Amino acid sequence: MPPLHDPHLPRRDLLIGTAAVSVAGIADGHAAPAQAQVAAPAAPPRNPEAPATARLSLTVNGQARNLELDTRTTLLDALREHLHLTGSKKGCDHGQCGACTVLVDGRRINACLTLAVMHEGDSITTIEGLGSPERMHPMQSAFVKHDGYQCGYCTPGQICSSVAMLEEIKAGIPSHVTGDLAVPVKLGNEEIRERMSGNICRCGAYSNIVEAINEVAGERA
Ligand code: FES
């Protein structure tokens, strides 16, 4: 019989050779021990429908909140569906409109684009945490004063975003339209429009939104 490792060995001969070696092994007393042939007890089958869950601790608008969530839950759904904070809006659910903007440790993010479990221990501020109808945040008051909304759907995201934007300017973070990186960023309509370009307003209240932001920035200057 040709050697089994011969690369030119026909498949049929290879199978015959392999069978012969196996039989010889058994005849030689090299058969596998009996206990090795007993199948190990099967693990209980995992239900493919059962979601993986995780425990999560957040601080939301200054309050400690503990949740147990499907790990696929977005931060936006955690806020809206689980904590019933419906101020943050779901517009596109694809990171394109900014209606879901919230502050995470002071930075603005699209809550629809991030998983809640990624924010263990984080401090989240939603529009409900910025102010209340009785005690409005200065940016909320300015939006009311300048009519910075029409239907209001984008407004929570616009307000959260503009509050964070003023902090970015204060920290000296430049934008795409900042002309001179060697001097402090100067707020103007062009900077505001560029920095707020992730927040879409379908009602077109842009000029009033810019006025509101300018007023708050002027008060803080
Ligand atoms: Fe998040 Fe549109 S809903 S960006």
Ligand code: FES
């Ligand atoms: Fe209606 Fe902005 S106020 S979408």
